Amino acid sequence: MQTIDDTAALIDRARRGDRRALARALTAVEGGGEAAQRVGAAAARHAGQGYVVGITGAPGAGKSTLTGQLVGARRRLGDRIAVLAIDPSSPFSGGAILGDRVRMQAHATDDGAYIRSMATRGHLGGLTLATPQAVRVLDAAGYPWVIVETVGVGQVEVDIAGAADTTIVVVNPGWGDAVQANKAGLLEIADIFVINKADRDGAEATRNDLEQMLMMGKLAEDGWIPPVLMTVSTTGQGADELWGAVEDHRTHCEKTGVLDERRRRRTETEMHTILVRRLEQLATAQGGTEAWRSLAESVTGGELDPYTAVERLLVTVGLRS
Amino acid sequence: MQTIDDTAALIDRARRGDRRALARALTAVEGGGEAAQRVGAAAARHAGQGYVVGITGAPGAGKSTLTGQLVGARRRLGDRIAVLAIDPSSPFSGGAILGDRVRMQAHATDDGAYIRSMATRGHLGGLTLATPQAVRVLDAAGYPWVIVETVGVGQVEVDIAGAADTTIVVVNPGWGDAVQANKAGLLEIADIFVINKADRDGAEATRNDLEQMLMMGKLAEDGWIPPVLMTVSTTGQGADELWGAVEDHRTHCEKTGVLDERRRRRTETEMHTILVRRLEQLATAQGGTEAWRSLAESVTGGELDPYTAVERLLVTVGLRS
Numbered sequence: 001m002q003t004i005d006d007t008a009a010l011i012d013r014a015r016r017g018d019r020r021a022l023a024r025a026l027t028a029v030e031g032g033g034e035a036a037q038r039v040g041a042a043a044a045r046h047a048g049q050g051y052v053v054g055i056t057g058a059p060g061a062g063k064s065t066l067t068g069q070l071v072g073a074r075r076r077l078g079d080r081i082a083v084l085a086i087d088p089s090s091p092f093s094g095g096a097i098l099g100d101r102v103r104m105q106a107h108a109t110d111d112g113a114y115i116r117s118m119a120t121r122g123h124l125g126g127l128t129l130a131t132p133q134a135v136r137v138l139d140a141a142g143y144p145w146v147i148v149e150t151v152g153v154g155q156v157e158v159d160i161a162g163a164a165d166t167t168i169v170v171v172n173p174g175w176g177d178a179v180q181a182n183k184a185g186l187l188e189i190a191d192i193f194v195i196n197k198a199d200r201d202g203a204e205a206t207r208n209d210l211e212q213m214l215m216m217g218k219l220a221e222d223g224w225i226p227p228v229l230m231t232v233s234t235t236g237q238g239a240d241e242l243w244g245a246v247e248d249h250r251t252h253c254e255k256t257g258v259l260d261e262r263r264r265r266r267t268e269t270e271m272h273t274i275l276v277r278r279l280e281q282l283a284t285a286q287g288g289t290e291a292w293r294s295l296a297e298s299v300t301g302g303e304l305d306p307y308t309a310v311e312r313l314l315v316t317v318g319l320r321s
Numbered sequence: 322m323q324t325i326d327d328t329a330a331l332i333d334r335a336r337r338g339d340r341r342a343l344a345r346a347l348t349a350v351e352g353g354g355e356a357a358q359r360v361g362a363a364a365a366r367h368a369g370q371g372y373v374v375g376i377t378g379a380p381g382a383g384k385s386t387l388t389g390q391l392v393g394a395r396r397r398l399g400d401r402i403a404v405l406a407i408d409p410s411s412p413f414s415g416g417a418i419l420g421d422r423v424r425m426q427a428h429a430t431d432d433g434a435y436i437r438s439m440a441t442r443g444h445l446g447g448l449t450l451a452t453p454q455a456v457r458v459l460d461a462a463g464y465p466w467v468i469v470e471t472v473g474v475g476q477v478e479v480d481i482a483g484a485a486d487t488t489i490v491v492v493n494p495g496w497g498d499a500v501q502a503n504k505a506g507l508l509e510i511a512d513i514f515v516i517n518k519a520d521r522d523g524a525e526a527t528r529n530d531l532e533q534m535l536m537m538g539k540l541a542e543d544g545w546i547p548p549v550l551m552t553v554s555t556t557g558q559g560a561d562e563l564w565g566a567v568e569d570h571r572t573h574c575e576k577t578g579v580l581d582e583r584r585r586r587r588t589e590t591e592m593h594t595i596l597v598r599r600l601e602q603l604a605t606a607q608g609g610t611e612a613w614r615s616l617a618e619s620v621t622g623g624e625l626d627p628y629t630a631v632e633r634l635l636v637t638v639g640l641r642s
Contacts, residue, residue, distance in 0.1 A: 037628045044626035136626075260621075267621045271613075272604055274631045279600040282640065292592075300581075300588045305365035305457075307358040310595045319603065319640065 007035075011042040014141040017111065022141050029133040030118055032126055040133040043140035050139030053246055054164030056152035056189075058180060061170045062196040066233035066242075067149050071113050073239040074145055082114040082143035084134055086127060086150040086160060114143065129277070131160050132270050152186050162189035163266050165259060166249045168242070170194045171210070173202035178209040187213060190226050192245045198230035198238065222258045224249065283317050291316040328359040335462040336367060343435065343462050350454040351439055353447055361454040364461035371460030374567055375485030377473035377510075379501060382491045383517040387554035387563075388470050392434050394560040395466055403435040403464035405455055407448060407471040407481060435464065450598070452481050453591050473507050483510035484587050486580060487570045489563070491515045492531070494523035499530040508534060511547050513566045519551035519559065543579045545570065612637045 013021035028035045057063050067083055074081045138146045148164055150157040161167055169190035171177040181187060193210050195203050207228045227245050231238030253259035291313055298304040314320040334342035349356045378384050388404055395402045459467045469485055471478040482488055490511035492498040502508060514531050516524050528549045548566050552559030574580035607613050616634055619625040635641040
């Protein structure tokens with residue numbers, strides 16, 4: 001078993017550029033439990049410098065290829081950059097998932113780029129907690145840019161992508177895409193829109209659609225109007241301009257205090273999720289188990305309704321008086 | 322405001338056949354909150370006799386028409402029957418929704434049939450809690466059969482349909498449908514398969530596909546092998562046979578103790594969902610406190626990791642020593 005000292009040593013090695021140590025730290029974070037918490041706590045002491053960019057959009061929009069181009073463009077500027085790709089195991093995702101090996105080819109020999117997939121293992125809720133911890137580890141390991149890429153097809157994925165300093169929403173040319181993005185709640189979280197595959201027909205029309213939808217929605221309270229950019233991820237066209245837009249947004253958020261506010265809110269959301277989970281553990285811990293079983297029996301037997309049963313359980317375990 | 326006595330009176334009126342009282346009770350349940358809990362608690366005292374049949378499948382599979390035929394077939398046997406149609410407002414659902422008025426036409430003047438849609442109002446999680454409460458109300462109102470119909474496109478909908486005594490999964494002829502059903506996790510929850518629109522090409526092939534998939538999966542532990550039935554919901558063909566299969570499954574579950582076991586597990590799942598939600602309320606109540614704010618600040622400032630912060634909060638509020 002890893003001790004606290006081992007964990008600190010692991011993070012130190014990751015900070016000195018040891019990619020195997022970094023991989024082990026991320027695996028620990030992905031696995032959850034106490035090891036994940038120790039790694040996260042050790043990482044937190046060195047984190048706070050990284051800037052998090054979220055990328056989301058429907059399956060097949062070309063997010064992975066675009067992410068690859070963004071990594072290349074950032075590396076040409078000399079910055080280290082890491083990517084967390086959230087692997088959707090959703091039963092309805094369908095599309096093939098571009099594996100790490102394929103993505104990595106272009107950056108495999110580059111020590112300044114680190115790309116990692118995080119699997120859901122059928123436990124989506126876990127990702128909500130694992131993602132910020134993984135970002136913390138990459139931040140501590142000295143990556144000033146961290147891209148979190150998710151497929152925007154479920155609330156959890158949308159939430160994860162939206163929990164970034166700057167969120168990029170990727171759509172393709174065609175009316176349906178803008179509408180779908182709107183339906184999926186992507187319009188609300190977008191700081192920057194990208195019409196990828198912009199060499200196809202209908203890119204301009206999609207830009208107009210998006211801009212109209214944005215105008216119909218209420219203007220962002222922070223005074224930022226999401227720009228709509230065009231990219232062709234297969235050639236890299238537009239990747240530099242996209243980084244330009246990210247940096248514009250970053251400057252805006254830093255100047256207006258929006259960045260601090262966002263990070264504070266992100267922290268509180270994370271703490272809230274952790275608190276709920278801890279309370280759940282406390283409620284179902286010993287003492288709770290016996291009470292739980294007998295209360296469940298009363299509900300199944302029709303003597304008690306489940307809400308009253310839960311209130312009684314909370315009293316039994318001392319969470320309510 | 323309704324008092325507890327009012328609520329009991331409402332359920333009593335619904336039990337005496339007052340459809341307006343029943344509708345009001347269901348609206349209360351749908352709305353959530355304390356009124357929903359009072360209604361559910363009052364209903365629980367009279368519930369326990371109803372048998373719940375879940376129907377699910379992809380949009381357009383003909384579930385609503387089939388449900389209408391099932392209602393007709395059951396009424397011809399003289400049994401009262403209620404339908405809860407879960408209205409999918411999922412951003413990705415797309416398909417048109419058959420309204421209550423259309424469905425009701427055939428049974429509008431029939432006091433022994435009651436059909437009701439429950440809307441998600443953008444709050445899918447709420448349905449997980451509202452559905453068993455609504456079933457409890459219909460059960461208390463004296464409907465020995467309750468059909469819960471959902472479109473099987475999301476985990477929540479699949480969970481709701483699967484939380485029945487007998488679950489029917491509806492597919493259409495064509496290889497894609499069986500594969501989609503499998504991907505969506507519908508194979509695991511199916512007690513009975515129905516190939517609806519069986520007058521179309523490919524019905525036999527789809528039956529073979531399904532039976533092969535079932536053979537490849539591990540055999541059900543309870544010894545029940547899901548039969549694959551054919552229906553044509555536009556004509557009613559197969560509806561009587563489908564009820565026959567439901568009754569076979571019911572007999573099997575009653576004999577083997579599977580029914581009690583399922584209901585016990587269903588109760589525990591419901592209690593767990595309620596528990597998590599109550600804990601979430603308790604956690605939110607902490608959100609505004611001074612201790613919370615100062616801990617969140619430390620986390621945002623990088624002095625503390627969020628897990629340690631939550632542990633300290635639990636100590637502060639006396640839930641941990």
